[in-house]
Amino acid sequence: MEVKKCPYCAEEILADAKKCKHCGEFLDSTLRTQHNPPEQKIVVENKSSGLLTFFLVLGVIFLLIAIFGF
Ligand SMILES: [Zn+2]
Incomplete structure (x- = not known):
């Protein structure tokens, strides 16, 4: 064999x-x-954290607008 x-x-x-x-x-x-x-790489986690940062920045912008009284 x-x-x-x-x-x-x-x-x-x-x-x-x-x-x-x-x-x-x-x-x-x-x-x-x-x-x-x-192993499948989880990209969703990175996406959601990026979205969180986006909303955080958006929140700061709205806060600045509220402070300066637009
Ligand atoms: Zn072997």
Whole structure:
């Protein structure tokens, strides 16, 4: 049977292997993404904080208008 080296632990495994029997790493890229889904970056948090700053600036402007009596 054909063997190859595991890229993770360098042990010899079967060429058809989807998962290394030595270290347990998935050799199939599709299996790897299924088991380790990529972290989705949360951009909403930054957006809401930016919106908060916008309203804060707007509030200061209205406050200045109120002080100077427009
Ligand atoms: Zn391995």
